Amino acid sequence: MNDNHRQDTIDVYIVDADAAQRRVLAGLIAGSGADRYQAVPCATSEEALAAGCDSSRAIMLADIDTIGGAGHIAKMAGTSSRVIATSAAGSLNVAVAAVKAGAFDFLPKPIGAKALLQGLEAAVSSWNGSVETAAAKDTPARPSRPAAPSTTAASEEADFAGFVGRSPAMHAVYEQIRRMAPSRAPVFITG
Structure with a gap:
């Protein structure tokens, strides 16, 4: 860390074997989020772990190939850090594997400044217990469907964003x- 590191900034560990990618992402953070985020470039997952990415309230932008595959995400995330997986092979399968392995989000490369900051803000919001992301704030709200007549408070609590279903299986889907x-990663829930 440098001497300019403020106490209230959040460390963003950029784990990528490609030095150009590390510079680009660090530049995006410095240009758009310098007041809130401090970029910490790391060439390997070992370097990031040695720097403390898993032991503090930090965010890690981890290239899946650099860390050894999606299966290694869990070892990168500490109890209070968030991993945002990145990959140039931004397929749905890669994104799903990363999220299943413990990634908070997935950003396909090349990563734009807006997407990067939205991902960082979503990660910070998750620490505060909020699930509203910057993307959700920019998206117009869907008109709500009229409420069905309800006879009990329990049935009102069982509704989830207009979905129909109160079985244990549906509660698992809601969870x-x-x-x-x-997450901004594409998700397909089946069942």
Whole structure:
């Protein structure tokens, strides 16, 4: 860390074997989020772990190939850090594998400044228990469907964003949706 590191900034560990990618992402952070985020470029996952990415309230932008595949995401994330997986092979399968392995979000390369800052803000919001992301703030709200007549408070509590279903299986789906809501990664829930 440098002497300019403020106490209230959030460390963003950029784990990528490509030095140009590290510079680009550090530049995006410095240009758009310098007042809130401090870029910490790392060439390997070992370098990031040695720097403390898993032991503090930090965010890690981890290139999946650099860290050894999506299966290594879990070892990168500490109890209070967030991993945002990145990859030039931004397929749905790669994104799903990364999120299943413990990534908070997935950003396909090349990463633009807006997408990067939205991902960082979503990660910070998740620490505060909020699931609203910058993307959600920019998206117009869907008109809500009229409420069905309800006879009990329990049935009102069982509704989830207009979905129909109160079985234990549907409650499991609702919980999955709550967990995945902060992520900008594409998600396909089946069942």
